[in-house]
Amino acid sequence: MQTAKDVLKAIKDNDVQYVDFRFTDPRGKWQHVTFDVSMVDEDMFADGIMFDGSSIAGWKAINESDMTLMPDPTTAQMDPFFSASTMTINCDILEPATGEPYNRDPRGIAKKAEAYLQSTGIADTVYVGPEAEFFVFDDVKFMADPYNTGFKLDSSELPTNGDTPYEGGNLGHRIPTKGGYFPVPPLDSAQDMRGEMLAAMKAMGVTVEKHHHEVASAQHELGTKFNTLVRTADEMQIYKYCIHNVAQSYGKTATFMPKPVYGDNGSGMHVHQSLWKGDKPLFAGNKYADLSQECLWYIGGIIKHAKALNAFTNPSTNSYKRLVPGYEAPVLLAYSARNRSASCRIPWTTSPKAKRVEVRFPDPTANPYLAFAAMLMAGLDGIINKIDPGQAMDKDLYDLPPRELKKIPTVCGSLREALASLDKDRAFLKAGGVFNDDFIDSYIELKMAEVARFEMTPHPVEFQMYYSV
Ligand code: GLN
Numbered sequence: 001m002q003t004a005k006d007v008l009k010a011i012k013d014n015d016v017q018y019v020d021f022r023f024t025d026p027r028g029k030w031q032h033v034t035f036d037v038s039m040v041d042e043d044m045f046a047d048g049i050m051f052d053g054s055s056i057a058g059w060k061a062i063n064e065s066d067m068t069l070m071p072d073p074t075t076a077q078m079d080p081f082f083s084a085s086t087m088t089i090n091c092d093i094l095e096p097a098t099g100e101p102y103n104r105d106p107r108g109i110a111k112k113a114e115a116y117l118q119s120t121g122i123a124d125t126v127y128v129g130p131e132a133e134f135f136v137f138d139d140v141k142f143m144a145d146p147y148n149t150g151f152k153l154d155s156s157e158l159p160t161n162g163d164t165p166y167e168g169g170n171l172g173h174r175i176p177t178k179g180g181y182f183p184v185p186p187l188d189s190a191q192d193m194r195g196e197m198l199a200a201m202k203a204m205g206v207t208v209e210k211h212h213h214e215v216a217s218a219q220h221e222l223g224t225k226f227n228t229l230v231r232t233a234d235e236m237q238i239y240k241y242c243i244h245n246v247a248q249s250y251g252k253t254a255t256f257m258p259k260p261v262y263g264d265n266g267s268g269m270h271v272h273q274s275l276w277k278g279d280k281p282l283f284a285g286n287k288y289a290d291l292s293q294e295c296l297w298y299i300g301g302i303i304k305h306a307k308a309l310n311a312f313t314n315p316s317t318n319s320y321k322r323l324v325p326g327y328e329a330p331v332l333l334a335y336s337a338r339n340r341s342a343s344c345r346i347p348w349t350t351s352p353k354a355k356r357v358e359v360r361f362p363d364p365t366a367n368p369y370l371a372f373a374a375m376l377m378a379g380l381d382g383i384i385n386k387i388d389p390g391q392a393m394d395k396d397l398y399d400l401p402p403r404e405l406k407k408i409p410t411v412c413g414s415l416r417e418a419l420a421s422l423d424k425d426r427a428f429l430k431a432g433g434v435f436n437d438d439f440i441d442s443y444i445e446l447k448m449a450e451v452a453r454f455e456m457t458p459h460p461v462e463f464q465m466y467y468s469v
């Protein structure tokens with residue numbers, strides 16, 4: 001669907017009863033407000049919908065709270081989860097007085113990043129391919145290990161009838177720690193559920209490719225096709241929405257928390273990226289791993305700005321429990337075509353069209369609009385300033401001797417460090433007015449409140465370590 005007229009026709013054709021208008025807040029949560037179909041007309045697409053933005057964390061103060069939701073007709077989809085025929089439409093947030101994009105709207109920022117890319121003349125399209133991993137648990141009581149850090153057992157693969165005790169019983173067909181990638185059922189017991197998740201996102205217009213169990217017990221991944229930046233961020237919201245809602249319909253609960261289980265793999269959101277000019281793939285060339293000079297500079301920009309990027313790509317206090325050695329998550333800021341312990345991996349391919357860089361530190365708590373936009377800005381800064389990424393690191397980075405290890409920069413160790421890095425290193429984000437200081441400051445404030453809450457809360461493990469010292 002392209003225009004308001006197309007949407008109004010689809011509303012008739014599908015006998016739509018409700019239209020659900022959606023937008024994404026700074027933390028990355030999809031929000032919605034539902035209108036009876038009788039309220040939806042062409043004017044709504046021209047004038048937008050007024051709403052109170054003051055209750056959205058990180059947005060306006062109460063005294064200037066009116067904002068405009070402007071529906072984007074190209075995003076209209078039928079929602080498969082409701083008994084009443086419901087259409088969803090993504091919206092941009094505008095300032096009601098001026099009709100200008102609201103500078104703290106993540107989707108607006110992502111749109112500006114795409115426009116900035118075109119204005120540089122470097123490329124006209126960036127393709128983004130995220131791989132967001134997640135866990136599915138039966139019940140909140142299985143979600144973590146609040147008092148005993150030895151929690152290891154799979155949980156989603158436990159029977160759901162409620163009468164099998166969590167401990168004991170025959171665990172022979174349960175997935176052990178790091179044993180989930182990827183034996184057939186009955187070890188993998190989530191085949192039907194993942195199939196339904198994939199079908200739901202397909203029904204919502206996403207091009208789906210595959211699904212599989214992931215390495216940790218109760219951990220999964222669904223594969224969808226890469227797309228352009230804003231469209232891929234829209235699709236990531238659909239992806240999470242379908243996963244949460246299908247899990248819920250199974251009496252289970254899905255989580256994109258990066259590290260819900262101590263001692264097993266965490267959930268990443270690797271992001272594959274490539275630039276195109278017309279039908280020319282700009283990342284293919286004759287340098288290292290058949291990459292172009294532009295691609296190496298793009299990597300140089302990602303590595304140079306990685307610590308600031310972490311504020312958007314790894315925006316939770318939990319994110320930094322994943323970024324530790326030994327769990328297929330990167331720690332060192334290096335690139336390589338061979339090993340997955342580098343922050344930037346060049347996937348093996350002989351096709352110039354498929355040449356891309358996979359940035360591996362992001363995780364799925366990232367707001368996709370902000371994370372994709374920020375990485376593009378870092379990569380473009382790399383190309384514009386010809387930032388050399390240095391030598392590729394083709395050894396297993398986890399096994400380097402301490403002396404060599406010390407020379408390689410690392411990702412941030414905490415959300416506090418990431419926010420401080422963003423505070424210092426923000427000029428690259430402001431090129432072309434894509435991000436501005438008001439937004440960056442408000443984002444740091446929003447996230448510092450999470451840091452403070454986390455740092456001031458006594459942790460259960462501290463009771464184990466210090467209670468009886
Ligand atoms: N779960 C790993 C991470 O945290 C990735 C595992 C994989 O997909 N190879 O990034």
Ligand code: MG
Pocket residue numbers: 131221
């Ligand atoms: Mg994958």
Ligand code: MG
Pocket residue numbers: 131133214221
């Ligand atoms: Mg994976």
Ligand code: MG
Pocket residue numbers: 131270358
């Ligand atoms: Mg990957």
